Amino acid sequence: MSIVSSLGAGQDATLDALLTGRGGLKPCRFETATLDTHIGEVAGVEDTRIPDELADFDCRNNRLAEMALHTDGFAAAVADARERYGADRIGVFLGTSTSGILSAELAFRERNPQTGALPAAFSFATTHSTGSLADFVRHRLGLTGPAFVVSSACATTSKVFANAARMIAAGLCDAAVVGGADSLCLTTLYGFHSLELVSPTPCRPFDADRCGVSLGEAAGFALLERAAAKPAPGTIHLLGAGESNDAHHMSTPHPEGLGARLAMERALASAGLRPADIDYVNLHGTATTYGDAAEDQAITGLLGTRIPVSSTKGYTGHTLGAAGIVEAIVSVLALRTGLLPGSPQTLTLDPALRSRYLQANEKGRLDRVMTNSFGFGGSNSSLIFGWAA
Amino acid sequence: MRAYVEGIGLLGPGLPGWEQSRAVLTGEAAYVASPAVLTASPLLPPAERRRSVPTVKLAMAVGAEALAQAGRDAATVATVFTSSSGDPDTLHQILDSLASEERNISPTRFHNSVHNAPAGYWSIATRCREPSTSLSAHDESFQTGLLEAAAEVSSDGWTVTLIAYDLPYPEPLSKVRPIAGAFGMALVLTPRPTGRCLASLDIELSRGNEPVSRLVDTGLEALRTGNPTARSLPLLAALARVGAGGAPESVVLDLPPGGRVAIRVGAPCR
Numbered sequence: 101m102s103i104v105s106s107l108g109a110g111q112d113a114t115l116d117a118l119l120t121g122r123g124g125l126k127p128c129r130f131e132t133a134t135l136d137t138h139i140g141e142v143a144g145v146e147d148t149r150i151p152d153e154l155a156d157f158d159c160r161n162n163r164l165a166e167m168a169l170h171t172d173g174f175a176a177a178v179a180d181a182r183e184r185y186g187a188d189r190i191g192v193f194l195g196t197s198t199s200g201i202l203s204a205e206l207a208f209r210e211r212n213p214q215t216g217a218l219p220a221a222f223s224f225a226t227t228h229s230t231g232s233l234a235d236f237v238r239h240r241l242g243l244t245g246p247a248f249v250v251s252s253a254c255a256t257t258s259k260v261f262a263n264a265a266r267m268i269a270a271g272l273c274d275a276a277v278v279g280g281a282d283s284l285c286l287t288t289l290y291g292f293h294s295l296e297l298v299s300p301t302p303c304r305p306f307d308a309d310r311c312g313v314s315l316g317e318a319a320g321f322a323l324l325e326r327a328a329a330k331p332a333p334g335t336i337h338l339l340g341a342g343e344s345n346d347a348h349h350m351s352t353p354h355p356e357g358l359g360a361r362l363a364m365e366r367a368l369a370s371a372g373l374r375p376a377d378i379d380y381v382n383l384h385g386t387a388t389t390y391g392d393a394a395e396d397q398a399i400t401g402l403l404g405t406r407i408p409v410s411s412t413k414g415y416t417g418h419t420l421g422a423a424g425i426v427e428a429i430v431s432v433l434a435l436r437t438g439l440l441p442g443s444p445q446t447l448t449l450d451p452a453l454r455s456r457y458l459q460a461n462e463k464g465r466l467d468r469v470m471t472n473s474f475g476f477g478g479s480n481s482s483l484i485f486g487w488a489a
Numbered sequence: 490m491r492a493y494v495e496g497i498g499l500l501g502p503g504l505p506g507w508e509q510s511r512a513v514l515t516g517e518a519a520y521v522a523s524p525a526v527l528t529a530s531p532l533l534p535p536a537e538r539r540r541s542v543p544t545v546k547l548a549m550a551v552g553a554e555a556l557a558q559a560g561r562d563a564a565t566v567a568t569v570f571t572s573s574s575g576d577p578d579t580l581h582q583i584l585d586s587l588a589s590e591e592r593n594i595s596p597t598r599f600h601n602s603v604h605n606a607p608a609g610y611w612s613i614a615t616r617c618r619e620p621s622t623s624l625s626a627h628d629e630s631f632q633t634g635l636l637e638a639a640a641e642v643s644s645d646g647w648t649v650t651l652i653a654y655d656l657p658y659p660e661p662l663s664k665v666r667p668i669a670g671a672f673g674m675a676l677v678l679t680p681r682p683t684g685r686c687l688a689s690l691d692i693e694l695s696r697g698n699e700p701v702s703r704l705v706d707t708g709l710e711a712l713r714t715g716n717p718t719a720r721s722l723p724l725l726a727a728l729a730r731v732g733a734g735g736a737p738e739s740v741v742l743d744l745p746p747g748g749r750v751a752i753r754v755g756a757p758c759r
Contacts, residue, residue, distance in 0.1 A: 188696055188747070197603065201580075204662075208588040216661050224665040230574060230604055230625035244746050246694060248626040248633040251575075251604030259622060263637060270490055270640040272694050286587045291599035343620035345612035347564075350537075350600040362618055476600055477609025479621065 101279075102174035103429045104167045105318035105416045106140030111172050115433055118441045119461065123415045125302040125314050131202075133289050138302045140316025140417030141284060142167070157236040159200035159227035165237055165281040168319035177323055178241045181275050191273035192238045192247035193263045195256030195280035197421030197475075199249070200227035202285040233281060237321075245273045249280070251421070253475030254384075255343075256280065257320070258424030261483055262341035264324045274326055281319035282421035288315060295351060303387035303418070305411035305443055306396070306457045308450040310387040316417025320425035331488035336432050339468060339484040340371025346478025353391050353474060357398030360384075360472065363480035364402055367470065371484045375403045378484070379464070380440050382427045382471040383455075385411020386418045395472065396453040410458040414445030424473040424481065431471040432485055438463050490643040491680075494688045496559030497728060498551030498652075498675035500525050501719065502712060506554060513709075514722075514729035520708045525671045532614035540597050541610065543656050544576040547673040548607035549614065552652045555675035560685055563615035566677065567647045568608060570654075571624040571634025573668075573717040575604045577658040584662075607654070620647070630655070631674075631720045632742045632750045639692040642678045651676045655718040669715025674725060688731050689755035694748060701743045702727075727754040 103110065106124025107117040117124065125138040148163040169175045181190060207222035226232050234247040250256045250263060257280040264276035292298045292315060299312035327337060344366060346359035353360065368375065381403065384395055392411075399409060412430050419426050434440060440462040449457055468486035497507045503522040504510040512518035529541040530549035541549075548570060556563045574580070579601045583594055600606065605623035612621060620641075626633040631653045638651040654673035657663055682689070702723035704710040713722045720742060727738040731754050742750040 201584075204580075204584055205587050208584040211588070211661060218661045218665055222665060224662070225627055229627050229666070231627040231630065234626065244748070246633060246636055246744070246748070248624045248629075248637070250622055251625055252608065252621070252623045253603045253605055262620075263622065266637070266640040266644045269644040272636060272640065286592070287583055287594070287599075287602065290587065290592050290594050291583075291602070294594045294599055295596045343622070345608070345618050345621050347612040347616045347618050349613070350540075350606070350609050351596065359618060366620075475605070476603045477605040477623075478612055479605055479608065479623075 101322040101429050101432065102168045102172035103320040103426060104142055104164065104171055105419060105426055106142055106316055107415055109167060109171045111433060115437065117415060118439060121444045123302065123445060125417050130284050131286065133286060135289055135293055136300045137298045138314045139284065140314065142317050154236065154239055156223045156226040157232065159203040160283040161196060161200045161233060161281050162236045164283045164317060164319040165233060168281065168321055169240060174321050175241060178277060181323060182242060185274045187242055188244045189274045190243045191245040191264060191267050191276040192234050192243055193250065193260045193276055193278050194234045194237060195250045195260050195421050195424060196233045196282050197251055197253055197256060198282060198285050198287055199230045199232055201287050202283065203227040205286050237277060241277065252479040253477055254420050254423050255473045255475040255479040255481040256421045256424060258428065258473035258481035258483055259343060261338055262343055265338060265341060268326050276324045277321055278324050279321035279425040280422060282317060282419055284317045288420060297388055299387060302445055303414055304446050305385035305387040305413055306392050306450055306453055307446045308448045310389065310392060312388055313386045314417040316419040318416060318419035318422040318426045320422060320429050335488040336435060336485055337488045339486045340367040340373065342366025342370060342482045344480045346480065348478055351476050353394040355394055357394035359478055359480045360395055360398035360474055361402050363482040364398065367482040367484050373468065373484065377468055378403060378407055378470050379466045380434055380469045381407060381409040382431045383409050383411040384472045384474045385413055387413060392453065396455050400454045405454050406456055408440050408458050408462065409455045410441055410443045412441055414443050427471045428483055431469040435466050435469055435485060438465055440464060490639040490692045492639050492642040492678040492690045492692065493682045493686045494676055494690060494728065495679050495683060495685050496555035496677035498554035499725060500547060500551050501672035502670040511729045514726045515733055516705065520706045522708050527671060530614055533610060537610055537613055542576040542579050542601045543671065544654055545607050545610045547654045547656060547671055548652050549611060551673040551675040552611060552650055555650060555677045559677040561677065564617045567619040567641060567649045568611060568621040569624065569634050569638040569649055569651045570608045571630045572654050573625060573627050573630045575602055576606060577656050581659045581662060628717050629744055630717045632744050635692065635750060638678055642680050646680045648679045651678060653718040653721060655716050669712055672716040672719045674718060674721050686757050688728055688757060691753040693751045695751045696747060697749060699741045699749055699751065702740045724752060731756055
């Protein structure tokens with residue numbers, strides 16, 4: 101698995117940030133945005149080059165994906181898997197919310213004043229098109245198995261784990277590249293601003309004075325394979341996945357976290373686990389007033405008030421469509437290292453919230469961790485990872 | 490992967506619904522293209538009805554038609570939504586606004602821009618909390634949506650409504666991404682045959698080079714190649730013929746690079 105976020109490129113940089121409390125949020129100077137907010141921007145995207153033969157795919161989102169493919173030895177691990185399974189037996193199921201829409205934003209500014217035509221250099225199918233991410237990654241990794249993008253807002257790169265598990269179970273592939281990328285763009289910066297959900301200061305999940313999200317960008321990938329009969333020591337399994345809908349509102353969560361709870365219940369059921377089996381939950385926790393309160397209700401209602409939980413969005417910001425894979429990887433890193441990441445950005449815990457929310461890091465033996473991702477449209481996803489039994 | 494068809498929805502140019510279109514699809518009636526008429530779903534609460542954008546109207550119309558035929562409560566059925574794009578009108582308006590000085594995006598316009606907006610409206614209208622996924626794969630959006638729905642039916646044992654839709658963009662995006670007409674379709678798929686079963690589907694991923702199924706009528710064939718969701722037309726035509734008592738048929742859909750989705754459409758199951 102690989103990860104690139106405003107904390108840096110790679111698992112080591114991510115862990116180092118979590119251990120030292122170094123966050124990735126900075127005042128927004130992205131493109132031409134004039135918004136009073138902090139963002140988690142990835143350094144080095146502008147300098148990343150897409151290979152010539154795939155130059156049509158060049159856009160911020162695919163560059164971010166390119167960075168993550170070549171971090172943590174991911175592309176090499178996929179090349180090994182391709183030798184084992186064959187290129188056509190590895191699927192590519194990725195998530196993004198806005199894909200390469202930044203390219204269309206820039207192209208619209210350069211419309212021909214007479215004809216309104218977009219500049220000739222703008223390539224819709226390989227940049228703006230929602231499916232372009234999966235197409236790019238499939239080409240880049242030399243894979244020919246089934247491929248698609250899931251775009252269920254901010255739950256999307258969590259949900260792709262369930263899609264991949266199903267595709268493997270159905271025999272359509274033997275392994276799958278999952279994850280995805282979501283890059284900064286004006287659409288989400290100004291869109292979240294219009295909803296008055298953006299914090300002027302770095303976001304503070306579960307804080308009494310929380311006042312909205314900080315947006316970020318990230319990319320991450322994981323190689324999912326059919327579980328071996330005798331897994332190698334240190335293997336991490338996807339134990340369960342649960343998906344649900346709120347059936348409540350397009351941009352506000354169900355006030356009691358009903359859909360969130362349902363996703364967690366379904367993840368537990370699919371893993372054959374009880375609530376007490378979970379050792380840590382990486383929350384969705386975006387630091388909106390209503391979102392954190394709803395998730396707290398779902399957590400305490402299902403898991404009680406003793407299981408340690410935290411949101412790492414104070415570090416990375418809300419990376420939207422990439423939040424699922426970023427936090428899945430943080431959860432697996434927690435399993436591997438025994439680090440339960442705290443949330444040092446949270447200064448004063450909201451006394452109305454009853455979860456056992458970690459402000460400071462803790463250490464301990466973890467067997468099973470859960471991670472939540474929720475999105476617009478009431479889309480909810482919950483994953484459980486654990487050591488191979 | 491085996492799945493049973495219990496309900497079908499269809500709305501496209503000259504194809505105003507599944508029942509009304511069967512004769513055209515079997516070749517008994519002539520195909521006459523005329524724009525599809527989109528209306529907001531009566532299932533939605535007034536606020537959401539008012540905020541409905543074309544993708545939401547199209548997706549909900551075909552989904553509701555398929556579920557009515559299946560006679561199922563939509564609240565109990567998982568969904569797979571698939572389309573090559575989010576709402577084209579909404580994306581155009583946002584891009585136009587971001588290119589201006591003001592950069593005003595309304596909250597409603599922003600939430601309507603997410604690819605899973607139809608899934609969100611659907612779940613609000615039907616009170617459905619079952620799993621839902623929203624896919625996109627450019628010109629292969631329908632084919633991959635069908636694979637995902639079939640995998641949910643066969644691996645998870647769920648009853649699933651597959652809802653596929655694609656609409657044209659306004660200019661200037663229409664010049665770089667032309668899409669012919671508004672076209673949507675839906676299938677209610679079940680893991681076991683029921684009394685309402687219309688056909689059986691055996692769906693496989695093939696690496697062969699079987700010829701891709703095409704349509705005899707030139708107007709329908711132009712629609713098939715012009716709108717990603719209309720790649721489903723050969724399957725719909727086979728369902729119409731098999732449903733009218735015809736022999737089982739094979740349908741082959743393109744899945745580049747080098748792949749095919751091979752579907753065996755069997756008679757109503759007994």
